[in-house]
Amino acid sequence: xxxxxxxxxxxxxxxxxxxRIGHGSLGVAMCGAADQCSxxxxxRLVGNPDxxxxxxxxxxxxxxxxxxxxxxxxxxxxxxxxxxxxxxxVDLESHRELAIGPIESGVRTYLCIAGGIDTPQxxxxxxxxxxxxLGPPRCAANTTLPVGSPTNIQQExxxxxxxxxxxxxxxxxxxxxxxxxxxxxLPQHSWDELLxxxxxxxxxxxxxxxxxxxxSGASSSGALPTEGAFHGAIQLPPSGQPIILGPDCAPTxxxxxxxxxxxxDLPALAQRRPGETIRFTPTSIEEAQRLARAxxxxxxxxxxxxxxx
Numbered sequence: 001x002x003x004x005x006x007x008x009x010x011x012x013x014x015x016x017x018x019x020r021i022g023h024g025s026l027g028v029a030m031c032g033a034a035d036q037c038s039x040x041x042x043x044r045l046v047g048n049p050d051x052x053x054x055x056x057x058x059x060x061x062x063x064x065x066x067x068x069x070x071x072x073x074x075x076x077x078x079x080x081x082x083x084x085x086x087x088x089x090v091d092l093e094s095h096r097e098l099a100i101g102p103i104e105s106g107v108r109t110y111l112c113i114a115g116g117i118d119t120p121q122x123x124x125x126x127x128x129x130x131x132x133x134l135g136p137p138r139c140a141a142n143t144t145l146p147v148g149s150p151t152n153i154q155q156e157x158x159x160x161x162x163x164x165x166x167x168x169x170x171x172x173x174x175x176x177x178x179x180x181x182x183x184x185x186l187p188q189h190s191w192d193e194l195l196x197x198x199x200x201x202x203x204x205x206x207x208x209x210x211x212x213x214x215x216s217g218a219s220s221s222g223a224l225p226t227e228g229a230f231h232g233a234i235q236l237p238p239s240g241q242p243i244i245l246g247p248d249c250a251p252t253x254x255x256x257x258x259x260x261x262x263x264x265d266l267p268a269l270a271q272r273r274p275g276e277t278i279r280f281t282p283t284s285i286e287e288a289q290r291l292a293r294a295x296x297x298x299x300x301x302x303x304x305x306x307x308x309x
Contacts, residue, residue: 061100077106
């Protein structure tokens, strides 16, 4: 079996795929790539199915050594010092060292490898959940990871303009939201303030949640028992400063969920850096679903998906 070795792990590097679906009743977080658009496209570039596991690198990329010849693709946030170009399949020779370096104009960069990271599946996924130790641990120096057998499918970008459009969407700072199950807990003036304000990404943000700093007048009314929570949910704690739940969030929570990010904009949220500002614009569930279908069609026309074996 082929392997890769992380000679340097970067700042925060984990193995991620599309996550664990359907285990919330067991108290298991979904996990998975924060920016699933970049993961899917990177996997397609190297001939993998969308669900293949890859390296998700945060702020500073890893330095990786390859034991055997392979094909890789680097996607997501820009890594200008990387030793391979981004958004392109690249063939590497045996014992090649790939240095990613600092990540700019975003937060997370993905290294997709032909065959995918082949760590054992846990509840149907290879995704790491660092807080509980589920899945592979956070990558450290000299971490060695197995790589699966490649499909040898030679993928091509069908439409470079569409790929550029998808990449540009990762810079979006105006995020579309739909009302949440506890919208009625929020007075109208607080809802208006949520939409009118600019919200700064707090330094205390991570894969569990993105904390926001902004207008302090927002407040919710009424007690709330613990209920189901999900990636993209906007919770409002007593402080009035919203928290957008991330892929590593617990499957339940006690704060009101006043809104949720439209799934089409979750990749853009994953690439917003601390100190940047975002704004919210309302949309309907029906429009959010239409946008998700349109994004899927755009991805399929830019780079065709690979069928699961």
